[in-house]
Amino acid sequence: MLNGWVLDTLCIHPSPKIIRPFTTEVALDDEFIDSLKMRLNEARATDVAKDALTLLNWAVSEVKEGRVILSADKNLNDMHRLAMPALDRVK
Numbered sequence: 001m002l003n004g005w006v007l008d009t010l011c012i013h014p015s016p017k018i019i020r021p022f023t024t025e026v027a028l029d030d031e032f033i034d035s036l037k038m039r040l041n042e043a044r045a046t047d048v049a050k051d052a053l054t055l056l057n058w059a060v061s062e063v064k065e066g067r068v069i070l071s072a073d074k075n076l077n078d079m080h081r082l083a084m085p086a087l088d089r090v091k
Contacts, residue, residue: 056086063090 036048059069069082
């Protein structure tokens with residue numbers, strides 16, 4: 001079943017002194033968001049969304065600087081590169 005989750009992120013106006021709340025609605029599968037909430041020990045879907053957007057923002061910044069996003073085991077072996085079409089479109 002899909003439900004709409006309201007994300008309360010920030011949208012920064014061109015003037016750095018003015019910050020206004022930004023709200024958007026995203027349809028997510030209940031089991032998917034509940035699983036993420038449980039694994040992250042978060043009570044609210046909004047907190048999961050904020051974490052996800054923070055991570056995506058960091059990844060975009062890294063790619064923009066010419067870096068790649070990798071994961072590895074604790075011994076820095078068995079490396080995997082993150083494949084995400086959105087990051088391939090970063091300019």
